[in-house]
Amino acid sequence: MASDLVVEARGLTKYYGAQPVVNGIDIEVHRGECFGLLGPNGAGKTTTLRMLMGATPPSAGSLDVLGYPIPQQARRMRERLGVVPQQDNLDPDFTVLENLITYASYFGLRGPELDRRIAGLLDFAALEAKAGVSIGTLSGGMKRRLTLARALINDPELLILDEPTTGLDPQARQLIWQRLRALLGQGKTLILTTHYMEEAERLCDRLMIIDNGHVLVTGSPAELVRRHIEPHVVEIHGGGVEEWYDTIGRPLVQRGERSGETVFCYVNDERPLLDALSRRPELHFMHRRANLEDVFIKLTGKELREG
Amino acid sequence: MNFSLPVISVRWLPVWRRNLRVWRKLSGPALIGNFGEPLLYLLALGYGLGGFVGEVKGLPYIVFLASGIICASAMNTATFEGLYSAYTRMAVQNTWGGMLAAPLDIDDIVLGEIIWTATKSLISAIPILIVAAALGAVHGWGALWVLPVVFVTGLCFGAMALVITALAKSYDFFIYYFTLVITPLFLVSGVFFPLEGVPQAVQIGAQLLPLSHAVEIVRPLMTGQAPPAPALHLLVPLLYAGAAYWLATVLLRRRLMS
Ligand SMILES: Nc1ncnc2c1ncn2[C@@H]1O[C@H](COP(=O)(O)OP(=O)(O)O)[C@@H](O)[C@H]1O
Ligand SMILES: [Mg+2]
Numbered sequence: 001m002a003s004d005l006v007v008e009a010r011g012l013t014k015y016y017g018a019q020p021v022v023n024g025i026d027i028e029v030h031r032g033e034c035f036g037l038l039g040p041n042g043a044g045k046t047t048t049l050r051m052l053m054g055a056t057p058p059s060a061g062s063l064d065v066l067g068y069p070i071p072q073q074a075r076r077m078r079e080r081l082g083v084v085p086q087q088d089n090l091d092p093d094f095t096v097l098e099n100l101i102t103y104a105s106y107f108g109l110r111g112p113e114l115d116r117r118i119a120g121l122l123d124f125a126a127l128e129a130k131a132g133v134s135i136g137t138l139s140g141g142m143k144r145r146l147t148l149a150r151a152l153i154n155d156p157e158l159l160i161l162d163e164p165t166t167g168l169d170p171q172a173r174q175l176i177w178q179r180l181r182a183l184l185g186q187g188k189t190l191i192l193t194t195h196y197m198e199e200a201e202r203l204c205d206r207l208m209i210i211d212n213g214h215v216l217v218t219g220s221p222a223e224l225v226r227r228h229i230e231p232h233v234v235e236i237h238g239g240g241v242e243e244w245y246d247t248i249g250r251p252l253v254q255r256g257e258r259s260g261e262t263v264f265c266y267v268n269d270e271r272p273l274l275d276a277l278s279r280r281p282e283l284h285f286m287h288r289r290a291n292l293e294d295v296f297i298k299l300t301g302k303e304l305r306e307g
Numbered sequence: 308m309n310f311s312l313p314v315i316s317v318r319w320l321p322v323w324r325r326n327l328r329v330w331r332k333l334s335g336p337a338l339i340g341n342f343g344e345p346l347l348y349l350l351a352l353g354y355g356l357g358g359f360v361g362e363v364k365g366l367p368y369i370v371f372l373a374s375g376i377i378c379a380s381a382m383n384t385a386t387f388e389g390l391y392s393a394y395t396r397m398a399v400q401n402t403w404g405g406m407l408a409a410p411l412d413i414d415d416i417v418l419g420e421i422i423w424t425a426t427k428s429l430i431s432a433i434p435i436l437i438v439a440a441a442l443g444a445v446h447g448w449g450a451l452w453v454l455p456v457v458f459v460t461g462l463c464f465g466a467m468a469l470v471i472t473a474l475a476k477s478y479d480f481f482i483y484y485f486t487l488v489i490t491p492l493f494l495v496s497g498v499f500f501p502l503e504g505v506p507q508a509v510q511i512g513a514q515l516l517p518l519s520h521a522v523e524i525v526r527p528l529m530t531g532q533a534p535p536a537p538a539l540h541l542l543v544p545l546l547y548a549g550a551a552y553w554l555a556t557v558l559l560r561r562r563l564m565s
Contacts, residue, residue, distance in 0.1 A: 056564055078408065079410045102328060
């Protein structure tokens with residue numbers, strides 16, 4: 001295995017009963033990059049991450065993480081891994097500080113070196129003022145930051161984060177993004193899942209979109225937008241939009257999709273479409289550059305996946 | 308399914324220490340409350356009932372009762388900890404999930420939890436021993452040998468409880484275990500009354516069960532006598548502990564690694 005590869009998975013597969021939940025996926029994650037795993041609810045993201053950390057054995061395929069064969073040597077690998085799980089599992093009976101000390105004990109860490117590290121992590125997580133406070137009184141954002149600090153207790157090379165910002169308000173999310181960027185600056189490798197395309201676009205060097213346990217596409221966010229979607233999107237709504245689209249709009253667009261009252265037009269050249277729209281003042285429209293979300297919706301479909 | 312024997316390593320220690328830390332924080336300050344219940348039982352039953360029954364097997368009833376209650380309390384405490392508290396850590400707080408993301412394995416967690424349940428048994432037995440001593444139901448320092456027996460009893464019932472926890476879908480499941488296993492065991496193991504009076508079949512059955520053997524050792528120890536064949540009597544709860552330790556590990560590997 002090339003030393004630059006932190007994760008190397010070939011044909012990774014997981015069955016629950018007769019159902020393949022992860023179906024023969026290949027993953028390569030390079031040292032120092034931020035790798036994003038995207039997909040609708042139930043796509044197999046968490047299951048994939050659980051296989052990477054050795055929490056569940058793959059049904060088939062080969063897997064190396066940090067140079068260790070998984071699951072055979074998962075425990076040794078985890079000495080160098082940090083995990084932020086999808087569901088917080090902080091110890092509710094403990095204070096912030098006790099949570100960190102207790103988690104450190106699972107790694108066999110103690111003493112003055114640990115005290116220094118914990119002081120640094122409280123600072124990093126902006127929780128110095130909360131060290132003696134019990135978990136129940138923390139906000140969602142603080143809990144998430146504490147979980148992140150806890151995942152860093154062993155100064156890991158690789159960090160696995162399962163939906164690190166789901167359910168957080170924009171300020172709390174921004175703060176987590178800042179911290180994740182700082183970790184990338186320190187040379188750590190990050191693997192994360194997210195539902196927020198703008199989060200993936202901002203943080204990730206490379207992405208993989210999966211659905212039903214299959215890989216749909218892999219590449220950098222810019223690459224995926226370039227390769228898989230027309231560069232311009234015009235969203236149109238208003239009275240008579242359907243009829244207008246069927247008679248006038250359709251020939252002017254490369255691809256159109258209806259979603260409720262709105263028609264999404266994907267075009268290589270937006271000018272003819274905008275000209276046509278300027279003659280119909282009753283139609284409201286918004287023109288923007290195509291983004292990752294458009295790619296995601298195109299590949300995984302518009303229907304709702306309840307969680 | 309992975310049926311291999313549990314891997315034994317010192318990694319159980321941080322699991323045990325985490326539980327101790329929680330206990331010290333939440334229950335430690337209330338330790339004094341642990342004296343109340345045994346005091347009430349020993350006073351009410353020991354003197355109240357003892358006034359009617361007089362001596363049992365050559366012992367004042369309060370002495371007979373104190374040794375039984377110590378063993379029953381060891382069983383109940385370890386069972387409760389291995390069911391409700393362990394289930395909370397496994398399925399509600401996901402404490403074990405956190406440990407499994409660190410370099411700990413399920414085998415380490417199971418061992419740490421079983422030793423913790425036995426520790427809780429010790430914590431419950433010590434106040435009873437002190438109360439019994441204060442009431443004159445204990446003869447000499449030799450009674451401290453009761454504590455290792457209590458610990459083994461805790462290992463046995465804690466491990467059995469973890470087997471149930473590994474199979475449980477909710478807390479409700481545990482009622483059946485108490486009703487079908489723990490309570491009958493409590494009644495046929497010579498805690499409140501000697502088994503001579505009960506049918507032969509029950510007596511033989513009780514010999515196959517772990518609690519009566521603990522009682523058999525603890526009772527002479529409390530009265531300053533050497534227990535007959537202590538190794539043999541310890542062997543039964545130890546066998547139960549070993550088998551349940553292995554089974555709990557196998558079942559929890561299946562449940563948590565799926
Ligand atoms: N332990 C399990 N047993 C059975 N099915 C499971 C288990 N874990 C996950 N699944 C199923 O596998 C699929 C993928 O789940 P998951 O990996 O959690 O998806 P995601 O994280 O992408 O939302 C879902 O259909 C889920 O119900
Ligand atoms: Mg998930």
